[in-house]
Amino acid sequence: MALKVELKPHERIIVGNSVITNTDQRARLLIDGENVPILRERDILTPETADSPAKLVYLAVQLMYISPDPQTQHGTYFNLVRDIVTAVPSSWPIIEGINNNIMSGDLYRALKEARKLIAYEDKLRDQYKATHPNGDVSSAA
Template identity: 60%
Template structure:
């Protein structure tokens, strides 16, 4: 079964290791086969990974897009250790992410990492108020 993707004008998408940018009109196409796919709204760049949780997301994103996800494991696990040392209350989020990674469900790990980014924002907001 093919995946139907609709792109807004000038929207980008990554399919495998290729970045595709849409033209000036809305476009619909179908992807048949297996490849990592990320829409522009889900893509994080090194420049925009400006918090510890976003750096974890970026490491997972690189695992997802890479041919060999183990290349990012050392970086990922160091980021996780540092994050948990600073915010031990994030352990349930990290456990969910790690379970997804260990079961090979890297796209689900990205979704779980988005929850971690939201949790981090809550922690930072709470710290500002106190």
């Protein structure tokens, strides 16, 4: 089944191992292929923007998703999730969902689950800020 993508002016998208940058006008693409990783710019994290534990997990899953050999990222990923579950045991159900998708080879779904981990981390951070208005948030999640 083909994927229809509409790109804003100058928006980028990753298709396979290529970055495609749109020109100065909106564009519609029809992408047809099997098991080709596709990421829109808004879904891409870089090492510079992965500034929290959950975002680092997302980045590791993203690298698995776009890599021809996803297993090269497994060590990094599992070290990161071990640290998160140790610090925040309540994150386990989300981590388990990510793990199940990674192990079954559905890395796109694992990426979607990793987004939930970022949202959960944000929620915990917001709760911490609400109860500790003058506290340091860097250790909250």
